[in-house]
Amino acid sequence: MRELKSFVLLAGQLHFGRAASLLHLSQPALTKQIRRMEGELGSPLFERGRHGTALSSFGKQFLKEARTMVTGFERLLERAQSSARGESGHLSIGFGFHTLEFVPRLIVRLREIAPGIGVDLRDMSTAEQVEALRDGKLDLGFLRLPAPDAFRILPVIKDRLVLVSSPALPLPAHATLADCRERPFVSITEERAPGFFNHMLRLCAKSGFHPRVVQQVPEFTTALALVQAGLGIAIIPESVGTSRFPGMRVHPLKDKDAAWSVGAGWRKGDTNPALAKFLQLLKEEMKNA
Incomplete structure (x- = not known):
């Protein structure tokens, strides 16, 4: 991907010196990258002559897909970084009659601070939530305590x-x-x-x-x-x-x-960043209650 990005930038600049500077590379290092790509592809990407650097016919064809690939990769990276920060992602939450008012209030606050997180809400009994948590169908449930030892628990209401x-x-x-x-x-x-x-x-x-x-x-x-x-x-x-x-x-x-008592329960070791964001919000709510 690094070489593809170098190629796309050079195709826009058509000048090895300027492109190398923008990429924070030496000109020989950029030249080496491009030659390695040309060797792997089996055809020259650029034509070098006294009038400067120009894309080859093959290079023009390759550039279209390379640009699409680089743009898609950058978007993927942005989405992944947003998810890792807990700003996007997905949560499936179970709740029952005990938290019928409490949980919707939390979801409204979550929408305010992390609108990119999608949430599924499921009205379920504690027994149904426990089974769904074990099967990976829920990320978090609001359970009648005591709950199974397989879960982390945060007491919420009485x-x-x-x-x-x-x-x-x-x-x-x-x-x-x-x-x-x-x-x-x-x-x-x-x-x-x-x-x-x-x-x-x-x-x-x-x-x-x-x-x-x-x-x-x-x-x-x-x-x-x-x-x-x-x-x-x-x-x-x-x-x-x-x-x-x-x-x-x-x-x-x-x-x-x-x-x-009723507590929020989730699987031990769950590293879902969206879950971490929701738990942070839940703990703040409990502290201010």
Whole structure:
């Protein structure tokens, strides 16, 4: 590539002395480069005569492709350097209901400081994110902790379980989980969120019962709509909120085991510069929180 760039510059100058100066080479070194190219190609690139230097017929043909090659290489180099600085590249990020507001806010900031980074966002459960991280389909996920040892983890937020009811099937204002042993429950499916589902079962078992689940659904918004309609009560993460469902009543669960943490997780040894840029932004966000 260095010899190609020398050839293209000399073809524009048609003067060995000026071209060598621009290339920061001695004139004999430039001459040696060109002669080496001509030897490899099997034909002269320049004609040297008393009127100076001129491109040969073969040199004129070769110049067209050489210019394209040099321009393409310089663009490739620029893109690679931009990617290495974390200014461009690609990220695939998984997130769940815990970070439904937090992650989009980060992506807006990332667009501001590194608009060249393309981002895929995927709404997934922790179990789905763990599998995708292991398979290399995600660069980073926001996972319910604890997470597998194969990942680096940065704790991000805390969440906790709460009970929700509605006037259609009311609970006393200060109801505890133990008060709900005879009540029908609406729950998200174990397949969709196995970590959450098992957490709910453990908490109910601690209160001495197994919840009577009358309906399982794939999304918390659907569960809340069914609670509002009077099908049952539900245990949901506090972060989900109930503002879109007027009249809903939230009953905090004071048990310390109702709380858990969510952290950003990524593969150990991942050297993706775009990931490093996002993690830098994430750490700044956590510091200012």
